[in-house]
Each structure stands twice: as structure tokens, then as C-alpha cells.
Amino acid sequence: MSVEKINSSDGSLERIILKGQNKSSVEIYLYGATVTSWKSGGRERLFLSSQAKLDGSKAIRGGIPLVFPQFGPGELPQHGFARTRKWEFLDAFEHGESMVAQFRLTENEETLASKWPYKFILNYTVDLTATTLSTIIKYENTDTREFSFTSLMHTYFRVPDISSTVVRGLEGSLYANKITGADNVAEDRENVMIAENEDRVYINVPDTVSIKYGKEQVSVRRFNFEDVVLWNPWAEKAAEMSDFGDNEFKNMICVEPGTVSNRISLRPGQVISCGQLLAVNDVLA
Numbered sequence: 413m414s415v416e417k418i419n420s421s422d423g424s425l426e427r428i429i430l431k432g433q434n435k436s437s438v439e440i441y442l443y444g445a446t447v448t449s450w451k452s453g454g455r456e457r458l459f460l461s462s463q464a465k466l467d468g469s470k471a472i473r474g475g476i477p478l479v480f481p482q483f484g485p486g487e488l489p490q491h492g493f494a495r496t497r498k499w500e501f502l503d504a505f506e507h508g509e510s511m512v513a514q515f516r517l518t519e520n521e522e523t524l525a526s527k528w529p530y531k532f533i534l535n536y537t538v539d540l541t542a543t544t545l546s547t548i549i550k551y552e553n554t555d556t557r558e559f560s561f562t563s564l565m566h567t568y569f570r571v572p573d574i575s576s577t578v579v580r581g582l583e584g585s586l587y588a589n590k591i592t593g594a595d596n597v598a599e600d601r602e603n604v605m606i607a608e609n610e611d612r613v614y615i616n617v618p619d620t621v622s623i624k625y626g627k628e629q630v631s632v633r634r635f636n637f638e639d640v641v642l643w644n645p646w647a648e649k650a651a652e653m654s655d656f657g658d659n660e661f662k663n664m665i666c667v668e669p670g671t672v673s674n675r676i677s678l679r680p681g682q683v684i685s686c687g688q689l690l691a692v693n694d695v696l697a
């Protein structure tokens with residue numbers, strides 16, 4: 413078990429690498445506090461585009477970008493400012509079976525001058541075990557006014573083949589289809605598969621959904637996040653994105669825990685912790 417800090421002496425961005433038991437590891441860039449790699453049993457579990465910008469010029473395309481305080485388009489830049497700010501690295505340490513790293517983001521002059529002008533503290537904890545990765549944000553209102561926000565963990569999973577990848581646990585939930593504009597559609601499939609550009613916000617989702625591919629399954633458990641966004645840009649939209657390889661849509665699926673259909677409100681001094689626990693399980697059949 414070890415902690416490695418990569419400083420930017422060669423011009424690359426600073427990052428932290430935690431190594432845990434059984435060939436597990438996680439890499440976190442201070443830029444956006446973006447997790448860019450999670451290995452369990454020596455295998456990469458997250459998708460990072462070969463075209464991702466890793467120089468701080470754009471939000472990182474892949475891994476786990478953090479969306480705050482605005483999901484999607486709006487008064488702020490798309491998906492807010494947390495994914496393009498440099499976070500403070502607080503500490504990394506061994507804790508029982510886990511390796512843990514902690515990061516912090518607070519307001520700055522730019523955010524105070526933005527359309528979301530509040531004082532806040534986000535404390536982000538990344539916890540790695542041999543078979544799990546948990547990412548939790550503690551959101552704190554340090555302003556004198558109540559504020560509200562939307563937030564999400566934009567998790568990109570690496571899959572061997574999207575055409576045989578199944579998402580389970582969504583059956584019975586309602587979703588908004590952001591491609592067609594249809595709202596409150598009931599999901600009636602036990603096994604959700606993607607075969608075109610999909611962009612859906614699922615509400616009323618059970619705590620845990622899972623992604624099954626081949627003999628493996630990764631479960632995604634949410635804490636205090638209400639919704640799950642399911643996204644794959646497919647061929648045409650992928651080709652329009654400068655930081656996404658043309659054929660890479662075949663090897664990724666975004667399953668994104670967040671609260672985006674409602675807003676989270678915090679009064680002055682109030683705190684809420686929200687996050688996700690990703691766990692690798694073998695599937696027998």
C-alpha cells in the first residue's frame with residue numbers, strides 16, 4: 413500500500429496515486445479532483461479517452477469528473493466549475509484495509525463574481541480497497557445565505573463491448589429522455605442496453621444499480637444522491653467531440669449518480685455528504 417504524489421516538474425498536472433491491496437490503485441488529478449484511473453485486480457475499470465486533455469485546458473474526458481454546482485447547461489459553464497478548478501490536496505493515508513485521499517475546494521474571486529456567488533467548502537474523500545472505490549463529497553454552506561445546487565459524479569466506466577453491456581436496477585424507475593424530450597417515461601426493462609445516442613436522467617432509482625459485462629459486474633451504490641444519469645454519445649456525437657476518439661463509444665458507459673432533477677438546498681452552516689460506492693463482483697453465469 414502506498415501513496416505517490418506526481419508533481420508538475422515536466423509541465424504535466426499534479427496528481428496523486430494510491431496503491432492498495434491485490435493490484436488495486438486509483439489516480440486523482442488535482443485539476444477537478446478528477447479520478448482518471450481505478451484498477452482492481454490489476455484491471456482498469458474506468459474509461460479515459462485517448463483524446464482527453466490532461467493539461468488543464470478542458471474538463472477531463474473520462475474517469476470521474478465532479479459536476480457542481482450546476483448539472484448541464486445554464487447560467488454557469490456546462491456542468492459548473494468544480495471539474496475545471498484546481499482542488500487542494502489535503503492528505504493521503506492508509507486506514508485499515510483502505511487507502512484514502514482527501515481534497516478540498518472553496519469559493520474564489522471568480523466563483524464569487526459568478527452567477528453562483530456563495531461561500532462553500534467541498535471536502536472530497538476517495539477511498540480505495542481491493543475491490544471497491546468510494547468517492548464522497550461533504551458539501552458545506554459557509555455563506556450567510558441559503559443556497560441550492562445540483563451535483564453529480566460523472567462516472568465513465570470502461571466496458572469491453574457496449575453491445576453486450578447490461579445495466580440492471582433501473583426497472584420501475586422513471587426517466588427523462590434528454591434526446592427526445594420525453595419526460596416521466598417508465599423504464600420497464602430489467603436489462604437496459606444501449607445501442608444509440610442515449611442521454612437519460614433516471615429518478616426514483618433504487619440505491620444500487622449494476623453494470624454487467626462478460627463475467628464481471630460493477631455495482632454502483634449511491635449515498636444521498638437521488639438520480640442516475642445514463643449516457644453514451646454513440647458514433648455521431650462522439651465524432652463531434654474534439655476530446656473523444658471516434659470509436660471509443662464502444663468501450664464506455666456513463667452511469668452517473670447525482671441529484672439533478674431536484675436541487676439540494678443548504679442553510680448557512682448546513683452540511684450534507686453524498687457519494688457513490690463502486691464495487692467489483694464476479695458473476696458466475
Ligand SMILES: O=P(O)(O)OC[C@H]1O[C@@H](O)[C@H](O)[C@@H](O)[C@@H]1O
Nearest residue numbers: 490491566590611612641643668
Ligand atoms: O461534454 P460534457 O460537458 O462533459 O457533457 C457530457 C454529457 O454529460 C452527461 O451527464 C449529460 O447528461 C449529457 O447531456 C452531456 O452531453
